[in-house]
Amino acid sequence: MLKRLRVNNFKSLxxxxxxxxxxxxxxxxxxxxxxxxxxxxxxxxxxxxxKLEKAVRRSLGETWNIANVYSGGDxxxxxxxxxxxxxxxxxxxxxxxxxxLIQGIPPGKQSFEIAREIxxxxxxxxEHQRLVERDRNQLILLNEKRYIxxxxxxxxxxxxxxANRGQLEWDEFSRMKDxxxxxxxxxxxxDFENTPRCSLFRQYLESWAYxxxxxGLLRSPDVVRNEPGLLPTGANLARSLFFLHNEKPxxxxxxxxxxxxxxxxxxxxxxxFPDPESVYLFMEDQEGHRFGTQSISDGTVRFMAMTYLIxxxxxxxxxxxxxxxxxxxxxxxxxxxxxxxxxxxxxxGKGGQFIFTTHSPYxxxxxxxxxxxxxxMKPGVPSSTLTKPNPDKIRKLLEVMSLGEMxxxxxxx
Amino acid sequence: xKIGYSVExxxxxxxxxxxxxxxxxxxxxxxxxxxxxxxxSQRREIPNTCxxxxxxxxxxxxxxxxxxxxxxxxxxxxDTDRCCDEHKHLTVFGVCDRNVECWMCADRDWIAKRTAKExxxxxxxxxxxxxxxxxxxxxxxxxxxxxxxxxxxxxxxNWLANRSFEDFYDNLWQKSKEHNCRIENLRERQ
Numbered sequence: 001m002l003k004r005l006r007v008n009n010f011k012s013l014x015x016x017x018x019x020x021x022x023x024x025x026x027x028x029x030x031x032x033x034x035x036x037x038x039x040x041x042x043x044x045x046x047x048x049x050x051k052l053e054k055a056v057r058r059s060l061g062e063t064w065n066i067a068n069v070y071s072g073g074d075x076x077x078x079x080x081x082x083x084x085x086x087x088x089x090x091x092x093x094x095x096x097x098x099x100x101l102i103q104g105i106p107p108g109k110q111s112f113e114i115a116r117e118i119x120x121x122x123x124x125x126x127e128h129q130r131l132v133e134r135d136r137n138q139l140i141l142l143n144e145k146r147y148i149x150x151x152x153x154x155x156x157x158x159x160x161x162x163a164n165r166g167q168l169e170w171d172e173f174s175r176m177k178d179x180x181x182x183x184x185x186x187x188x189x190x191d192f193e194n195t196p197r198c199s200l201f202r203q204y205l206e207s208w209a210y211x212x213x214x215x216g217l218l219r220s221p222d223v224v225r226n227e228p229g230l231l232p233t234g235a236n237l238a239r240s241l242f243f244l245h246n247e248k249p250x251x252x253x254x255x256x257x258x259x260x261x262x263x264x265x266x267x268x269x270x271x272x273f274p275d276p277e278s279v280y281l282f283m284e285d286q287e288g289h290r291f292g293t294q295s296i297s298d299g300t301v302r303f304m305a306m307t308y309l310i311x312x313x314x315x316x317x318x319x320x321x322x323x324x325x326x327x328x329x330x331x332x333x334x335x336x337x338x339x340x341x342x343x344x345x346x347x348x349g350k351g352g353q354f355i356f357t358t359h360s361p362y363x364x365x366x367x368x369x370x371x372x373x374x375x376x377m378k379p380g381v382p383s384s385t386l387t388k389p390n391p392d393k394i395r396k397l398l399e400v401m402s403l404g405e406m407x408x409x410x411x412x413x
Numbered sequence: 414x415k416i417g418y419s420v421e422x423x424x425x426x427x428x429x430x431x432x433x434x435x436x437x438x439x440x441x442x443x444x445x446x447x448x449x450x451x452x453x454s455q456r457r458e459i460p461n462t463c464x465x466x467x468x469x470x471x472x473x474x475x476x477x478x479x480x481x482x483x484x485x486x487x488x489x490x491x492d493t494d495r496c497c498d499e500h501k502h503l504t505v506f507g508v509c510d511r512n513v514e515c516w517m518c519a520d521r522d523w524i525a526k527r528t529a530k531e532x533x534x535x536x537x538x539x540x541x542x543x544x545x546x547x548x549x550x551x552x553x554x555x556x557x558x559x560x561x562x563x564x565x566x567x568x569x570x571n572w573l574a575n576r577s578f579e580d581f582y583d584n585l586w587q588k589s590k591e592h593n594c595r596i597e598n599l600r601e602r603q
Contacts, residue, residue, distance in 0.1 A: 397464065397468075400460070400461070400464060401461050401464065405448070405461060408446055408448060409445070409446045409461070409462075409465040410446070410465075410469075411464075411465055411468050411469070
């Protein structure tokens with residue numbers, strides 16, 4: 001689970017720190033920086049599997065003016081602290097990524113290189129141990145298996161390692177060859193035998209997912225090749241549900257049961273796949289009438305996608321719960337339908353750590369029992385600011401007005 | 414000092430702004446939010462508007478609206494009754510008999526002179542249309558600054574002839590004494 005994120009010099013964010021709970025709500029006016037914070041998380045997640053330019057393009061849609069326009073710095077810094085289950089306990093990871101910006105032509109266009117990358121772990125036999133240390137093209141990667149073997153052979157264990165850190169540590173690192181300047185070392189770590197902790201962290205970052213649904217794409221039958229799950233725009237929904245239908249029918253049943261709260265006559269989800277490039281999704285009632293996605297309301301397809309993310313994308317108990325960001329989930333939906341869905345999310349984030357953004361006072365009302373996850377963003381120069389409303393003050397006010405009403409009246413910050 | 418307020422329309426807001434500039438230029442105004450756009454919404458939300466404005470540091474809260482077709486005193490009583498006891502000492506309620514333009518045009522000669530119009534244009538039961546026409550107020554341009562400037566210079570003593578303005582002024586006068594701030598004594602003989 002993500003415990004802390006610091007973002008510096010990324011779009012409107014200068015030294016902004018985010019400490020999320022299990023379920024989170026980012027509130028703020030237009031242009032307050034909510035989407036930039038989400039983009040920073042999405043970008044960091046993408047760097048675990050993609051080169052920097054691709055990660056920037058996918059998270060922001062462009063490679064222009066990625067840095068904060070007011071501060072003028074030439075390095076973007078993102079730090080993440082995460083707690084992940086490992087074997088019988090938890091490991092605490094700290095990951096720091098500094099990205100150098102190279103100004104291109106025309107002005108504003110930028111290219112990127114890794115300036116610094118450090119991953120440390122604490123837990124088990126590791127005490128703030130660096131797993132990855134990189135300074136531009138100098139890289140050191142810890143062979144965790146060998147490190148533990150050395151540790152086991154030392155009579156005093158950790159204290160002796162600490163005393164001889166300079167000598168012992170470096171002996172146990174190995175170099176990674178042919179690493180490009182625009183890809184993270186983490187993205188190349190796939191060896192679960194020799195670098196299991198580092199690989200676990202990479203896998204966790206890869207699981208970070210961002211969604212801003214487009215009703216048209218949610219309805220699309222087009223299959224996006226090489227992308228098995230739901231895409232950030234909502235594309236591939238039919239294919240994702242079809243996968244559940246074939247591979248995890250119990251998960252599909254859960255979705256159907258939840259969607260029945262909107263469409264009581266729904267009996268089955270059925271599919272038609274005339275060619276490998278398309279999967280058509282239908283809602284079928286008990287009398288066999290079929291309704292294609294073009295006949296389903298925007299809100300219903302959005303609800304189906306949300307249900308898929310919250311309930312059906314079943315987690316492997318052995319894997320860390322993913323981080324899922326959903327922008328403005330209430331669009332097109334009667335908020336009364338969202339309440340039972342939000343209530344199905346584990347508040348501790350065990351089934352996934354969720355971050356929602358919203359403008360809707362009615363959606364905000366649903367979080368009055370989860371105040372520790374409410375965050376307020378405000379626009380500013382040079383930076384947006386992120387604060388947590390005072391829970392004691394809010395609880396007192398909740399006796400006389402709803403949380404959404406407090407947001408509407410700008411009483412949260 | 415912060416003065417919170419809640420109004421029904423832009424001309425009400427401009428009038429309060431003019432009074433603030435005239436009597437309490439050092440004070441900061443904070444507008445309360447209302448979910449809705451009608452006088453009914455404004456009344457329904459009086460308790461929450463007070464809570465909001467108190468939380469934002471308002472030492473005084475002014476509610477101003479038009480009575481329109483209703484009896485202004487009945488509207489005033491209903492609004493005042495809606496206010497919680499805990500906020501009553503902070504609030505001033507004003508309800509314009511018919512509409513706020515009746516206050517603005519209470520001294521017909523003055524408004525005619527200021528807007529370079531004939532006095533006769535304002536000699537009607539409801540001068541709203543004449544006032545908006547004189548100031549070229551449109552939906553897109555509510556001329557709030559111009560209205561506030563008018564209020565800054567207006568012969569308010571003559572406005573006391575309008576009973577609903579007189580009532581509003583008396584309440585403001587009382588509150589100003591409680592807050593130890595000076596507002597003009599319109600009853601003092603010149």
